Amino acid sequence: MGRKFSRRKIPPSAAQEDAAEDSRLLEFSFKHLDAIDSNFGLDLCDKDYLCSLLRRVQSYSNYTVEMFRDFNHESDRNTIDPEYLRKHLNGKMLDEQLIESEAWELKLGSPGSTWRAHGLLIHNMFYLIWLDPNHRLFRSKHPRHNNKAKL
Secondary structure, three states: OOOOOOOOOOOOOHHHHHHHHHOOEOEEEOOOOOOOOOOOOHHHOOHHHHHHHHHHHHHHOOOEHHHHHOOOOOOOEEEOOHHHHHHHHOOOOOOHHHHOOEEEEEEOOOOOOOOEEEEEEEOOEEEEEEEEOOOOOOOOOOOOOOOOOOO
8 A cells, every 4th residue: 555645734934924913903902001100190191082092092903913013204103212111111010022022102182192102012912001191201392292301
């Protein structure tokens, strides 16, 4: 009897895995939200800010990771320098995987608004870390914004 050959599954390349990951829908987690920080706590957020945040989260929930990462100057999100963010995360409860991940700033509200939220993207999960209704993590350079003190 002849030997029967079975097909071996060829493992996907790293590029194929990245493409598959980037096509997944973006998800959100409040697991690491710092709700009591004196600069970013929930008590600083009014109803309008929180409604704007939920609308933005709902909108981004229809984005793939690839769509979310594809941004330009007019977009409502941008990346944050990881070193700058790490400096402000010192002593926080985040594990190494979170600290080494992509950091993002989300713009909330109408154009020209100073409302922000900051978080970290790992695979297709966006972890909201700080709510920033007073634009305190980064000082705005826009002339219409009230330039609050940078942390």
